[in-house]
Amino acid sequence: MPMRVVGCGNAWAGDDSAGLEIVRRLEERGGCPCELLERPQAGVELMEVLRGVETVLFLDAVSSGAPAGTLHLVPLPSAVIVPRTLGAISSHGWGLAETLRLMAALRHRIPRLGLLGVEIEAALPGTPRSAPVESAIQVVVERFAAFEEFLAPEGQWDWVTPRRFAPGEALCSLAKGEAPTDKGGF
Amino acid sequence: MSQTNTQPASLPLRTVKVDYLTRVEGEGGLYVRAEGGQLREVKLNIFEPPRFFEAFLRGRHFQEVPDITARICGICPVAYQMSSVHALEAALGVKPGPEIRLLRRLLYCAEWIESHALHIYLLQAPDFLGYDSAIAMAADHPRVVEQGLRLKKIGNNLLELLGGRATHPVSVCVGGFYKVPRRKDLLKLRSDLEWGLQASLETVRFVTGLKFPNFAPDYEFVSVSHPDEYPMNERRIVSSGGVDVEPAEYERVFVEEHVEHSTALHSRKVETGTSYFVGRLARLNLNREKLMPRAREAAETCGIAWPSRNPFHGIVARAVEMTHAYEEALAIVEAYQEPARSREEFKVHAGEGSAATEAPRGVLYHRYQINDRGLVEFAKIVPPTSQNYRRMEDDLRLYLPGILDRPEPQIARACEDLIRNYDPCISCSTHFLKLKLDRE
Incomplete structure (x- = not known):
């Protein structure tokens, strides 16, 4: 199995559902060679998520101050973006x-x-996702094959350098086989 | 027997403040004040905001209750489901058949297995082996940790098969189950359960080899008790002090009350005002003759004289109970026949019902009143943790004077170790005290 893709977040909290929604749409569309998982187990069971594959990619909401819909590609563990959702998945503070x-x-x-973080506008219980996040979800789902290629061991990402892609454009360049523009600079 | 706690008179006034009991289920701290070597004040300060479950259950349909109450705890959701369905079935006069009853015990076995394995290996073993955490312990004792993880994982798998998912299961309903497992699926777990039984027996040997502090207060132990079974789902509530009542009489014997320093209620006996002790040590002390054969043999030959009043022996009781849970789960799985129907049909009517079941950490009492439309009009939930708070403070009062001359980190560590004996929902994590010591 080349890659396990793990959607995280709260399905009932607006933009916080972005990671879960990407996985749900990939499952619905079918044909994805990755293993898709809709949310990790909490606590020590998170080890199961990390076993038996070469690569694990978490999909989650991110709140860093960038424009909503920005995509963040960050190697983990990372000091650049603190994965708050991952760090709090256990009621006992046992995280990634x-x-x-x-x-x-x-x-x-x-x-x-x-x-792969989706910059959010708001994560309020019972609210719909914002338009920029909906667009970002759509882009990721549509371009996911190119994205996988980019992340593959022989792909263009070095798995060291965090990247930030402005809304709507980054994965278009991936589809053309080009390296994405790092506009965030982290 | 209480410890003697004579301190040198030259010791100054000391105030030990533990701002946060970290890595616990909930938020709390510890405040200790001593003067001239004499302990003056102990407060287990629980400041977690109230969660209002009893209030927002009101107006809900009774069939929603097991799924809502399961959300109270990520470690023991089955206990909350079981106490709620039994109480609601008592209110509605529903009596599920023997197959459903066994499946519910199997569900409870799964929860005990995962909870006990977690707390023995990952949370409490580091206390006894001298590590700050399971992570630190894993480097030197990888086999011990791996064994704990596998024991826990099997409990998770069983819970997922029966409950639909490993955390907050969704299969339980008033009257039975929404869906029961297929025999062939349960039998797939048999070899894992057989391994788990052997590993649990090994666990008993491992924990009885640990070094236990000498501390044995004069507790009143309280647990559920059944005439023929080790207590999980039913039936009466008994104590080492002579209590023997139906769950419907619980509130006549035990009462919860507010204390100024805690957002959690504290329980006491109505008649005497005294604390009491619920949990695996209470269960084992009061019911050990009903253990499954191999678990009972393990308890009888482990070198500890039961009943034990040493709370540090709780880790042994937990290992014995994990053995019991694996043994009983294996027996239920091997004998399992799919029931003709997964739940009883019944007519909804107004009523009131109570139940007490045994969460991994002790007696969990529920009482509900429902109206003729099946809507909840009143709910009362008394978790084991709140029943033990007063007892924990009593223990600290007895334990602390003997260690107050030690350096602060040692005092904090000793307090943590003592509290962790009690209740995984308070002491579920390892080494959790952020200690602040004021000297005056």
């Missing part, structure tokens, strides 16, 4: 960082980890 430390202590192989 703790899981990685435990896996390292147990000498388990850790896959390449990345976050």
